[in-house]
Amino acid sequence: MSNIIDLNNFAEGALAERFNEELQKVLENIADPNTDVKKVRKLTLTVSLRADEKRDVVFTSVLAKSSLAPAKEIEAKLLMDLDGRGKITGAELKSGIKGQTYITDEGEVESDRGEKIISFRNN
Helix, strand or coil: CCCCCCCCCHHHHHHHHHHHHHHHHHHHHHHCCCECCCCCCEEEEEEEEEECCCCCCEEEEEEEEEECCCECCCCCCEEEEECCCCCEEEEECCCCCCCCCEECCCCEEECCCCCEEEECCCC
16 A cells, blocks of 8 residues: 655645654653653644545644643642731741751751751851
8 A cells, every 4th residue: 555645744844843843842751850750641643634615625734732741749848837927927847847957968057947047167
């Protein structure tokens, strides 16, 4: 069976070009460490065909789209407290446990909110 059209040249090469553009997006999404490697990505090519009244000309349109994996969820903990006016406020918990201080990678002692308390470094 011979090919009716060459997909590489169809629509002046637009079909292959659109496929490759979407494939690039899919490959970048797969390479992104912030996405779930096990999620399935999809690339869909849709060729729509519509005939004229005489049925001797067929109008076509090409649509390429990809379904990517979303970024993984990121979790953080917030400490809730009241500000000086009695209004509820919050701050990110940096130490892991409320009220616990910790030493940063830079050697600074910080509060549970990440505020510097003591510096052991010579400046």
